[in-house]
Amino acid sequence: MGDMIKGNEAIAEAAIRAGARLYAGYPITPSTEIMEYLSTRMDEVGGTFIQAESEIAGVNMVIGASSCGVRAFTASSGPGISLKQEGMTTLSDEELPAVVLNVVRYGNGIGTLLTAQCDYLRETRGGGNGDYRCIVLCPSSIQEAVELIGLAFDLAEKYRMVSVIMTEGALGQMMEPCELPEMREIKRYPWGFDGKYTNKKIGIFDRDSMKEAVLLNEKYNTVKANEQRWESAYLEDADYVFVAYGLPGRSTKGAVEQLRAEGHKVGFIRPITAWPFPEKAFEDLNPNLKGVISIESNATGQLVDDIALTIKKKKKANIPVYCNPHVYGIPATKTIKEDFRKVIAGEMKEVY
Structure with a gap:
C-alpha cells in the first residue's frame, strides 16, 4: 500500500x-x-x-x-x-x-x-x-x-x-x-x-x-x-444494470454488492472512457434485462443519453432506461439502493 x-x-x-x-x-x-x-x-x-x-x-x-x-x-x-x-x-x-x-x-x-x-x-x-x-x-x-x-x-x-x-x-x-x-x-x-x-x-x-x-x-x-475501457460485473444474469462513472461509479459498485447479497439480480458497468463510450460493455447484457439505471451527479442527466443511444444501437430499444440525477456530491450507497427500489416499485419513470 x-x-x-x-x-x-x-x-x-x-x-x-x-x-x-x-x-x-x-x-x-x-x-x-x-x-x-x-x-x-x-x-x-x-x-x-x-x-x-x-x-x-x-x-x-x-x-x-x-x-x-x-x-x-x-x-x-x-x-x-x-x-x-x-x-x-x-x-x-x-x-x-x-x-x-x-x-x-x-x-x-x-x-x-x-x-x-x-x-x-x-x-x-x-x-x-x-x-x-x-x-x-x-x-x-x-x-x-x-x-x-x-x-x-x-x-x-x-x-x-x-x-x-x-x-x-x-x-x-x-x-x-x-x-x-x-x-x-x-x-x-x-x-x-x-x-x-x-x-x-x-x-x-x-x-x-x-x-x-x-x-x-x-x-x-x-x-x-x-480504446474503449470499462469495469463491469454480474451482467449475464442481471435483471437491472446500473451505469455510473467516477466516484458515483465507486459507490454504485458497493450498492450492487449489497443488493445482490439481498437477493436482487443486479449488475453494473463503470465507464472508464467517457469517449469513446464503452459500447462493447453492453454486449454482455442479459437478454431478459428489465432496465438500465444511470447514476449521475448532475441536475439534468447527461450520461443517460449515451446509455440510451447504446441500448438502441445494440437493438435493445424496448429496455427502459432510468435516471435520477443527484445534482452534486457523491450519491451514497443507501441512496442508490433507494433509487433501485423506486424503479422496481414503479415510482420512478423511465427517461427513455
Whole structure:
C-alpha cells in the first residue's frame, strides 16, 4: 500500500513521472493544488512551470510546447475549462497531443465549488467549435487517476489528439493511499518543430478539408474500436444494470454488492472512457434485462443519453432506461439502493 496523498497532488506528480515537462495554467478551485504543487516540482525535474495571465493564455502555451515535441498539459475547473476550449480546438485541428485535466465542480452556468459530474456532455462532445472529439478518461480513485495520467499522454501521442482527464472536485481534494509510478525516460515527439515543420498546413487556407474529414473519421473510428475501457460485473444474469462513472461509479459498485447479497439480480458497468463510450460493455447484457439505471451527479442527466443511444444501437430499444440525477456530491450507497427500489416499485419513470 502506498502513502496517503491528496488527489490533485498525486495527479500532478504522476504527470511529472509520465514525462510532462511543461505546465501552463491559471488557478481555480478545486484544481489549484495541481498548479501549486507543480510551481516547485517542475523546476526540480528541469521542466517549465508558467502561471499564465489567463486560462486562454495557458492553453495557448501548451499549443506551443506540444508543437515543439514536449509533453505538456494544463488543468482547470468549470468556467476555466470553458475558456480553454478554443485552444483545445486548435490542438485538435493541428493534431497536436496534449492532456487537459478537468477537476469538475457543480454549476448551472458559472457554478459553485461543489463536486459534481456536470461537464460530461461538454467533454464528450467537444466543447468548442468544429468537428472534433477528445479522448476522455474518468477515474474513480486516486490510484486509478495516477494510472490514467500516463495512459492519457500515451493515447494523445498515439492518435495525435487531446486527452482529457475528467476527475471530480472530491477526488482532487480527498486523500487515499496511492502507489506512484516510476519516473519515465523523457522523449520528445520525433515530429516536433525543428525549423522544418512537417505537419499539415496551419490555418484555413490551402487545405483539402474533404480529404481531412475522411482521415478524421478513420482516426476516430480506430479510437472507438481500440480504446474503449470499462469495469463491469454480474451482467449475464442481471435483471437491472446500473451505469455510473467516477466516484458515483465507486459507490454504485458497493450498492450492487449489497443488493445482490439481498437477493436482487443486479449488475453494473463503470465507464472508464467517457469517449469513446464503452459500447462493447453492453454486449454482455442479459437478454431478459428489465432496465438500465444511470447514476449521475448532475441536475439534468447527461450520461443517460449515451446509455440510451447504446441500448438502441445494440437493438435493445424496448429496455427502459432510468435516471435520477443527484445534482452534486457523491450519491451514497443507501441512496442508490433507494433509487433501485423506486424503479422496481414503479415510482420512478423511465427517461427513455
